[in-house]
Amino acid sequence: MFGLDKRTELSVLVLRDADVIAAGVRSALAEASPEERPGLERAAALVERAFTVSDAELRARWVHERLAQAGYEGPADSVQAIKTLRQAAPGLSLATAVRLSKDAAAYRP
Template identity: 50%
Template structure:
């Protein structure tokens, strides 16, 4: 095995169904009754919010869910966190786990 091998493609893909959901909710609002309208409007607002989030944020949430499920509470980019992440998802390479952990830590350290 070479230290200079080509990096493997990142295997975590952020699934983006939100745009389709936004379209469906807008169509449903066109024919909604007065009783249905408030719930559909709220669902549409929530879905539009999720649709605007960047992929790095979605990957960060994925990482944090895995760390939380394993009972890990420390920084997302520590050696222990990367070890936990790779144990939870054995298909992740070290480079992938490190990249995701760094994205997660950066997102968690960014003030709102």
Template identity: 50%
Template sequence: MATLFDKRELHVIALSDRDALLGLLRDALDATGADDAERPGLERAVALVAGAPETPQAEMRGRWARERIEAAGAKAEADSVRAIKALRKAEPQLGLYEALILTKEAAAAGGR
């Protein structure tokens, strides 16, 4: 017999500013006419950002959750009951299921 809870999905999206940052760096190179001293640094920054792999959603969510857990002062493993409680206290709109998944992602993301 199927129940309402057979298939759950996480409805939390992590946003990345990578494209916006790349645009700002390119604008600094092109539009403002960077001087000779600034140009090599800006070109290197553009190359680094453009060449960086996109971070998977789960890793970005995990980092965010880890930051929120640590900011709440939880001295526990990222996927522990204490961490879930701290995350839900810091972010009251999260349900138990979301907090559980996010703490698992935080544990998987490690200290990165």
């Protein structure tokens, strides 16, 4: 989920596997028995919906998940949230953590 950019600062990359998952579900659906079809059709619809999620939403979700896993419940852009986020992702630079926290706080689903 992370990579180095030209300034050697850690930056967030959004990875999407929805296309691979969708292909697997479509393949299973093509071979499905009548009993399996409803569940696989529902799964296919959920995977298709994953294609529409924006990169900003994925980054915000990632930040909120890290904060929740650490037991933090306050605002995503507070000093404590940034500290918690950096502890949850040790390689995260201060600048990147600040940017991600602000983006997560600003994101409105």
